[in-house]
Amino acid sequence: MTELPAPAVSLPKSWEPAAHESAIYQRWIDGGYFTADAAGDKPPFSIVIPPPNVNGSLHMGHAFEHVLMDTLSRRRRMQGYEVLWLPGMDHAAIAMQAMVEKRLAAQGIARDALGREAFIDKVWEAKAEISGDIGGQMRRLGDSVDWSRERFTMDEGLSRAVHTVFKRMFDDGLIYRAERLVNWSPTLQTAISDIEVTYDDVEGELVSFRYGAMDDAEPHVVVATTRLETMLGDTAIAVHPDDERYAHLVGTELPHPFLERSIPVVADDYVDPEFGTGAVKITPAHDPNDFALGRRHGLAMPTIMDTSAHICDTGTQFDGLDRFAARVAVREALAEQGRIVKEVRPYLHSVGHSERSGEAIEPRLSMQWWVRVETLAKSAGDAVRNGDTVIHPASMEPRWFGWVDDMHDWCISRQLWWGHRIPIFYGPDGDVVCVGPGEEPPAGYEQDPDVLDTWFSSGLWPFSTMGWPDQTADLAKFYPTSVLVTGYDILFFWVARMMMFGTYVGATMDGDNGVPFRDLFLHGLVRDEHGRKMSKSKGNGIDPLDWVDRFGADALRFTLARGATPGGDLSVGDDHAEASRNFATKMFNATKFALMNGARLGELPDRATLTDADRWILGRLDEVLRDADAGFESYEFAKACEALYHFARDEFCDWYVELAKVQVYAGADGVVDTDRAQATAIVLGTVLDSILRMLHPVMPFVTEVLWTTLTGEETLVTASWPTAIGDTADAQAAQRISDTQRLVTEVRRFRGDQGIADNKRVPTRLDGIDAAGLGSVRPYVDSLAKLSAAGDDFSATATIDVRLSSATIRVELDTSESIDVDAEKRRLAKDLAAAEKELAQTTGKLGNEQFLAKAPEPVVEKIRNRQRIATEEVERIRAKLDELGGA
Structure with missing residues (x-):
């Protein structure tokens, strides 16, 4: 056999990701390939990164999100767009403050003793120390972000944007101060947002006790509660208006067992007469539902706990007790009075806990700053209704509308030192002044001590990162952003706030309708291989960098992208990453073979001179390109990756490369044909070139090495996205x-x-x-x-x-030698089972009158042909088994 001369191939002996990825990424950075040009004439494509907390590290959920954003960015870059993928981090007010306080405590230093300014300096020091960790992780993932535009939610520009929006909203009457119920963290000593509350089932106890007379003939009511200590703040007992059992008590008052006052019995539709006794205790200052009922009925709202959740100001023997100790003490005191109606019984119920500190949150009446959301939420909803922003998948739209159409005012103040301090100053005689950027407060006025909820500043992220409130070149070119990629689990908390702020400030942006992003792609959660949510407590989390170390960044990326469907969760384990690593290795080996056998780019020979194998693979290439394009355009990453995976691995590597060996070394007809071998080399190079281009957005490292070796070009990052070869099918x-x-x-x-x-x-x-x-x-x-x-x-x-x-x-x-008859019988038995299943399915369809009435004739004819073939196969295999002596 005549072998074509092997070109000099610079590929290493085998693909070892750890030996190459860091250098490849640095070469991309040095080449400036990720830096966007706001003055360029290319069409824009922009994504802002959901900013990770500065004190944290990237977990598998972050990696999943980054892979999807990078895939979109790299593909658009190859398609000729001016791509801005803007990186940055969130100041993570609660988490950073808690972390620094813990560090100081280990040194014997209390935050209050240090003072506000000195403490904030310590936080900035910690930020400088740890913020580079996330950037390093992003580089290891291969994120093609524009590092020259990296932002931080408390940098100077973003701080100016925050104060500008606050001032405008305050002046417009959209920000106000009021005493309302909030989620309170006794450990952190601050209100926290809903997203920072996790709900866990807790084994508590349900206690039924008696209000009123101990004599059954006298007025009394039995109520039940899992939070017995809050009865010290009860200001009413509520029953349903139609509940005849209590009609005679409505409007009367019953004495409180421990306080020198009586509480009224009120009627309200909120009460379920079928649940428990049909009567409920009302503690407006310590329960959200009770608070709403209390406002309807004008009830008093005494706060019975201090900020550390100790009982206070009740004038009872329980003052000074921790809430949990008070729960026991109150129960014992009620038992002494004979008011415990029946035995205390265990009760499993859901309790909110602070995500940061772990303790049970305390609903607490507190004076806070709020955003009036009614008009803002309506604009956010209308943006989707009008199609200005499109949600992917559309099935998430009802959830979106369910939230924005029923949104409650937003508590934006936090009792912390680290964060954007609220620009409100208090003067004599209750004077309140909101100070905007560049303005000075009146002399002698004191600033509000609270800071803004982190979600306030991150809600401005899409436009504040591009220089707003200035009319910058970046805003003109890249805003609104093209797509937001984020998890469906923060649709309400972060996405809704960005939509509200975007539509609010949009009126000031020239020619813009106010939406912060055109598309909203919502991905699911990454779960373990058993479908369980990853968590530290379960010990089933996977460190993405561990996978990068063991399998390579490309394997991590392909595993995550291959499982990504709009709105769908994905389950992953080591087996998936190992399969992706093997795929990368297979592509490396196939490319190496192709290069060693002259694979090159060039003008394809006339189709008539090509072999069946050549025409088949070129036809399939165009089909797969269409499938990949359709998948990526609709955010169906899984569909695009599956099409690429099976084409590249199963059809190109497993079949065409093997068929090409025959053509290169012997010719399809068994005769050495140099022209045919050269044509094969061009087909090999052409198909390989397109495969590597299509895989690059998902697997950038190995494809960079292979493609630059194949083509001799500088980089695949800025190479063009492949186009169809033509009608080659x-x-x-x-x-x-x-x-x-x-x-x-x-x-x-x-x-x-x-x-x-x-x-x-x-x-x-x-x-x-x-x-x-x-x-x-x-x-x-x-x-x-x-x-x-x-x-x-x-x-x-x-x-x-x-x-x-x-x-x-x-x-x-x-x-x-004689064949193994039993083995052959087993083989035939498997074939028979498959043929019989096919026969049953086709016969069932052809026996379905509804199917025959609705299906097009070509479809029905196809089913008939399948039935005919299946019938022949069943007969043939049975006959063969009979020859061998039966199954």
């Missing part, structure tokens, strides 16, 4: 290759079942191959199935029948 060639694949596969399966060594050539006669129109593929079959032509002394020891598209080929083999 050849149905007849594709069918002949499909028949070849089936024939080879069945012979290989027979050899495997019979234990025939892989390297042993088996003399074979293929009866019917010419009648099937496959005479030209005999060299392929012989090479891939390790067969040789039958000689004069040929004597078949085994036969197998292979059903192809237009005929059945009888394969007669001289294995030099």
Whole structure:
């Protein structure tokens, strides 16, 4: 055999990601490939990164999100867009303050003793120390972000944006101060947002106790509660207006067991008369539902706990007790009075806990700053209704509207030192002044001590990061952003706030409708291989950098992208990452073979001169490009990756590369043909070039190495996205290759079942191959199935029948020894089961009158043809089994 001269190939012996990824990424940075040009004339594409907390590290959920954003960014860059993927971090007010306080406590230093300004300096020091960790992790993932535009929610520019928005909203009457119920963290000593509250089932106790007379004949009511200590703040007992059991008590008052006052019995539709006794205690200052009822009925709202959740100001023996100790003490005191109606029983119920500190949150009446959200929420809802922002998947729209159409005013103040301090100053006689950027407060006025909720500043992220309130070149070019990629779990908390702020400030932006992003792509959660949510407590979390170390960044990225569907969760484990690593290795080896055998780019020869294998793979290439484009455009990453994976691995590597070996070394007709070998080299190079381009957004590192070696170009980052070759599909060639694949596969399966060594050539006669129109593929079959032509002394020891598209080929083999009859029976039994299943399914469809009435005739005819083939297969296999003595 004549072998083409092997070119000098610079690829290493094997693909070892850890040896190359860091240097590749640095070369991309040095080349400036990720830096966006706001003055350029390319169409814009922009994404702002959901800013991770500055004190944290990237977990698997972050990695998932980053992979999807990077895939979109890299593909658009290749498509000729001016791409801005803007990075940055959130100041994470509560988490950072808690972390620094803990550090100081270890040194014996209390925050209050240090003072506000000195403490904030300590936080800035900590920020400078740890913020680089996340950037390093992003580099290891391969994030193609524009590092020159990195932002921080408390940098100077973003602080100016925060104060500008606050001032405008205050002046417009959208920000106000009021005493309302909030989620209170006794440990952190601050109000916290809903997203910082996690709900866990807690084994508590349900206590039923009696208000009123101890004599059943006298006025009394029995109520039940899991938070007995809050009865010290009860200001009413509520019953349903239609509950006749308590109609005579409505409007009366019952004495409190421990306080020198009585509490009224009120009627309210909120009460479920079927639950418990049909009567509930009302503690407006310590329960959200009770607070709402209290406002309706004008009830008093005494706060009975201090900021550390100790009982206070009740004038009872319980003052000074921690809430949990008070719960026990109150129960014992009620028992002494004989008011415990029945035995205390265990009760499993959901309790909110602070995500940061872990303790049960305390609903607490507190004076706070609020955003009036009614008009803002309506604008956020209308933006989706009008199509200004499109949610992917559309199935998430009802959830969106359910939230924004029923949103409650937003508590924006936090009792912390680290964060954007509220720009409100208090003067004499209750004077209140809001100070905007560049303004000075009146002399002698004192600033409000609270800071803003972190979500306030991150809600401005899409436009504040681009220089707003100035009319910058970045805003003009890249805003509104093209797409926001984020998890459905923060749709309400972060996304809704960005939409409210975006529509609010949009009126000041020239020619803009106010939305912060055109598309909203909501991804799901990353779960473990058993479908469980990853968490520290379960010990089932996966560090993405551990996967990068073990399998390579490309393997991590492909695993996550391959499982990404709009709104859907994905489950992953080591097996998935290992499979992705093997895929990268397979592409490396296939490319190396192609390069060693002259693969190159060039003008494709005339289609008529190409082999069936060439025409088949080129036709499939265009089909897969269409599938990949459709998947990426609709955010169906999984569909795009599946199409690329099976084409690259199964069709190109496993089949075309093997078929190409025959063409390069011997020719499809068994005769060395240099022209055919050269044509094969161009087809190899052409298909490989497109595969590497299509895989690059998801697997940038290995494709960069392979593509630059193949083409000699500088980088794949800025290479063009592939386009269709043309109308290259050849149905007849594709069918002949499909028949070849089936024939080879069945012979290989027979050899495997019979234990025939892989390297042993088996003399074979293929009866019917010419009648099937496959005479030209005999060299392929012989090479891939390790067969040789039958000689004069040929004597078949085994036969197998292979059903192809237009005929059945009888394969007669001289294995030099008797076949394993039992193994052959097992093989045939599997085939029979598959054929019988196909026959049952097609017969069922053809027996369905509704299907026959609605299905197009070509579809029905296709089913009939499948039924006919299945019937023939069942008969053939049964006959073969009979020859072997039955199943």
